[in-house]
């Protein structure tokens with residue numbers, strides 16, 4: 001066994017850490033104040049190459065793969081989980097095109113996504129409930145040379161930053177009655193809806209996509225009619241959950257660093273509080289959860305790169321690491337005492353961001369359902 005990252009992935013990790021510290025960290029206060037995504041960053045991320053990490057070179061990416069993508073999202077999220085989640089959902093849109101789109105669709109949509117002309121999306125959730133895919137209401141009715149789309153997608157990351165959203169809608173009944181599409185945002189009948197105000201991940205754009213008698217041409221169908229469920233499940237389980245695990249891993253790493261720093265700096269009874277056993281035990285817990293989280297994340301990405309089945313391992317990583325990020329950011333916040341609740345300390349942001357990561361990409365209950373089904377089968 002080899003626990004070292006491959007050389008090119010280690011280089012991606014170092015490069016992205018440097019970029020995140022120099023280019024993203026200065027943007028965080030503005031993102032926290034305005035809850036707006038810094039649009040200029042999209043182009044910069046494109047130039048750095050992190051938008052095209054899973055895009056084959058013939059479509060403008062580097063094709064470095066999912067482990068490289070994992071460490072890139074982790075390092076971005078260590079500085080800003082809001083940018084991390086935006087990057088990871090962008091990759092969900094890209095993966096849908098890479099794995100399921102026609103040659104014409106790949107040629108048209110992948111190069112601008114790699115360059116950073118806009119961010120990708122993957123719009124599945126509806127107001128009827130994200131856990132209940134079959135309960136969706138959006139319809140795509142076949143009409144001569146295309147489809148007439150009606151419906152509404154909600155809680156969609158990068159909704160307003162994407163010029164060609166990918167979405168699923170009903171073309172029939174049951175699991176085979178869902179199809180996947182891409183829509184050009186200037187299509188008549190398509191509109192961006194409201195933008196959400198979340199308790200965390202401030203600056204990540206989350207909003208609605210609205211279809212009102214929107215005519216989408218047949219060539220915008222992704223895969224075959226009826227493939228939508230297969231597309232959605234694969235992208236959510238293998239790409240979305242891995243991305244949320246990476247986002248939470250970045251938060252965990254940042255929480256660990258803040259906890260250690262504060263414990264060494266804060267003096268009580270004439271000594272740093274790192275001398276108190278209660279503080280040491282909390283640091284030990286955070287440290288062990290960080291390490292085990294990283295191993296689950298990297299294994300899931302390694303399996304994906306090897307072309308092996310990874311949906312259970314990815315779901316384990318998502319469920320365990322998001323829950324760990326929440327528990328550990330809370331412990332790290334408590335180490336800060338009252339300071340932890342003050343807005344000028346980063347740790348309150350990590351705690352709020354970790355909470356939002358629990359439901360994004362599928363809740364912990366759904367994660368446990370998937371893991372236990374596999375364990376019991």
Ligand SMILES: Cc1cc2nc3c(=O)[nH]c(=O)nc-3n(C[C@H](O)[C@H](O)[C@H](O)COP(=O)(O)OP(=O)(O)OC[C@H]3O[C@@H](n4cnc5c(N)ncnc54)[C@H](O)[C@@H]3O)c2cc1C
Pocket residue numbers: 089122123124125128129130131132154155156157158198201206356359360361362363364365366369
């Ligand atoms: C920040 C953020 C970004 C997001 N980005 C995207 C995106 O880009 N694209 C997208 O499509 N969606 C996105 N989502 C939506 C996300 O996938 C859903 O929030 C998630 O799937 C849960 O759906 P829901 O919120 O409708 O909760 P519901 O499905 O209504 O669930 C409510 C509660 O019921 C529980 N529950 C449901 N079914 C079961 C069951 N069988 N057994 C036990 N408990 C159950 C859930 O765990 C939860 O506690 C995002 C969400 C957030 C918060």
